[in-house]
Amino acid sequence: MVEHTDESGRDDAVVVILVERTGGVTGIPRRWRAEVEGDDASSWIALIDACPWDGDRRPTRGADRFRWRVHAIAHGADREAEFGDAELEGAWQTLVERVREHGRSG
Numbered sequence: 001m002v003e004h005t006d007e008s009g010r011d012d013a014v015v016v017i018l019v020e021r022t023g024g025v026t027g028i029p030r031r032w033r034a035e036v037e038g039d040d041a042s043s044w045i046a047l048i049d050a051c052p053w054d055g056d057r058r059p060t061r062g063a064d065r066f067r068w069r070v071h072a073i074a075h076g077a078d079r080e081a082e083f084g085d086a087e088l089e090g091a092w093q094t095l096v097e098r099v100r101e102h103g104r105s106g
Contacts, residue, residue: 011048012036013037013041013042013075014035014036014073015034015035015037015041015044015045015072015073015074016024016033016034016035016072016073016074016076017033017034017035017044017048017068017070017071017072017073017095017103018031018033018070018071018072018099019032019070019096019098019103020055020069020070021030021032021066021067021068022067022069023064023065023066023067024064024066025064028077030032031080031097032100032103033099033102033104034098034102034104035103036102040083041074043090044074044098045074045075047091047095048072048079048093048095050095051070051081051091051092051095052091052092053081055070055081055103061077065084065086066084066085066088067082067083067084067085068082068084068085068087068088069081069098070082070092070095070096
């Protein structure tokens with residue numbers, strides 16, 4: 001985990017997740033960022049760990065499909081994956097939706 005110490009000297013876990021969506025009809029990229037720390041970090045870490053970071057990627061087929069890039073920094077790991085719309089399911093979908101709901105758009 002990324003560690004950070006506050007004024008009281010307490011160490012808190014910090015989790016940072018970046019989601020980027022590109023493609024689509026307009027081709028305009030969208031980005032979301034969620035940063036959580038302390039007690040809230042543990043539920044995010046479980047979501048990150050549930051994703052198939054090393055899985056085989058299927059090519060995106062069809063015009064105007066979205067591409068997704070997810071970058072997560074948590075518990076000492078810096079992970080990144082890129083995949084097409086067809087793979088936005090299961091753990092990936094849950095993580096992306098949570099970042100979009102919780103995070104800032106940019």
